[in-house]
Amino acid sequence: MNKAIVLTGITTTGTPHLGNYVGAIRPAIDASKNANVSPFYFLADYHALIKCQEPERVRQSSLEIAATWLALGLDTSNAVFYRQSDVPEIMELTWMLTCVTAKGLMNRAHAYKAAVAENEEGVDDGMDSGGRATHGAVAGNDPDKGIAMGLFSYPILMAADILMFNANKVPVGKDQIQHIEMARDIAGRFNHIYGEHFVLPEAVVDENGATLAGLDGRKMSKSYNNTIPLFEPEKKLRKLINKIKTNSLEPGEPKETEGCTLFSIYQAFATPAEVDDIRRRYAEGIAWGEMKQVLFEHINEQITPARERYDALMQAPEHIEEQLQEGARKARAVSAPFLKELRKAVGIAPITKA
Numbered sequence: 001m002n003k004a005i006v007l008t009g010i011t012t013t014g015t016p017h018l019g020n021y022v023g024a025i026r027p028a029i030d031a032s033k034n035a036n037v038s039p040f041y042f043l044a045d046y047h048a049l050i051k052c053q054e055p056e057r058v059r060q061s062s063l064e065i066a067a068t069w070l071a072l073g074l075d076t077s078n079a080v081f082y083r084q085s086d087v088p089e090i091m092e093l094t095w096m097l098t099c100v101t102a103k104g105l106m107n108r109a110h111a112y113k114a115a116v117a118e119n120e121e122g123v124d125d126g127m128d129s130g131g132r133a134t135h136g137a138v139a140g141n142d143p144d145k146g147i148a149m150g151l152f153s154y155p156i157l158m159a160a161d162i163l164m165f166n167a168n169k170v171p172v173g174k175d176q177i178q179h180i181e182m183a184r185d186i187a188g189r190f191n192h193i194y195g196e197h198f199v200l201p202e203a204v205v206d207e208n209g210a211t212l213a214g215l216d217g218r219k220m221s222k223s224y225n226n227t228i229p230l231f232e233p234e235k236k237l238r239k240l241i242n243k244i245k246t247n248s249l250e251p252g253e254p255k256e257t258e259g260c261t262l263f264s265i266y267q268a269f270a271t272p273a274e275v276d277d278i279r280r281r282y283a284e285g286i287a288w289g290e291m292k293q294v295l296f297e298h299i300n301e302q303i304t305p306a307r308e309r310y311d312a313l314m315q316a317p318e319h320i321e322e323q324l325q326e327g328a329r330k331a332r333a334v335s336a337p338f339l340k341e342l343r344k345a346v347g348i349a350p351i352t353k354a
């Protein structure tokens with residue numbers, strides 16, 4: 001039986017936080033130990049350029065993300081762990097796919113549409129001085145203002161990431177489902193024109209996969225600036241946990257677990273029995289200060305061994321680089337021959353045909 005190819009990418013723009021860990025990293029690392037799947041995990045550094053033009057941040061983020069995954073015990077004997085930019089075939093495939101992708105398909109991408117909508121909201125009343133509808137196209141009120149081609153066509157780069165390895169399953173957050181559908185569309189179009197080369201990928205969305213709440217109770221996300229970095233030193237971790245927003249109920253007053261940020265984070269790190277115990281303590285009126293202490297100790301205990309490995313890896317980046325190079329070698333063993341086949345399929349080949 002052929003093993004299912006499971007592929008996912010991590011954009012290298014930030015520092016991994018507890019939300020990333022619970023939602024994406026932990027399940028991916030578990031899957032890396034499953035001998036029935038063939039995982040491809042990569043640092044999506046060319047994707048980072050879409051939203052981040054700070055070179056140092058892109059570099060540092062690549063380092064932190066790679067160190068995080070390795071420290072958490074990614075099984076690199078089973079998983080292929082690489083950096084997108086080390087596999088140049090992906091960029092070449094991107095162009096082939098760009099040439100079969102309908103512009104109209106890209107017009108419908110949520111990320112692009114949201115950026116346009118934001119431009120159109122602005123000060124525009126939708127009319128020119130004569131009261132005619134402008135559809136946002138007034139001088140100084142360009143609907144495409146500030147939108148780079150990278151943002152517009154990034155679903156094609158993502159399709160290339162996936163199709164390059166003929167991935168069957170792509171674990172992603174809900175916000176990315178549309179991109180997987182676009183990758184299927186693009187693959188179908190290419191196959192229709194040039195013959196069956198690509199497998200149509202499927203999105204895998206973990207429905208009960210926790211989206212973790214952040215410091216302010218909203219979804220933990222870099223864009224809300226409410227994250228708890230995964231490998232923060234102990235003292236800082238405690239400080240951040242103490243900052244988590246609660247209501248003003250006094251010690252001894254019974255508390256709701258539903259909608260409580262502290263509880264929801266605890267739940268993501270605890271066994272069902274531990275969760276039941278905490279539920280009981282909420283009903284008995286546990287003080288918020290005490291719950292914060294419980295939460296800190298619980299998380300800290302779980303991540304301390306990995307944090308130690310992380311700190312050691314960050315001190316020895318050459319080991320990380322070595323692992324990534326080994327990953328790139330394994331990835332290119334697949335992508336190079338496949339790209340050769342694709343080039344031939346589209347007519348990019350030596351004129352002196354064998």
Ligand code: TRP
Pocket residue numbers: 007008009010011044047157158161162170171172176
């Ligand atoms: N765009 C994805 C995100 O923002 C990251 C990503 C890039 C990705 N290429 C991918 C995910 C390919 C899955 C497959 O989360």
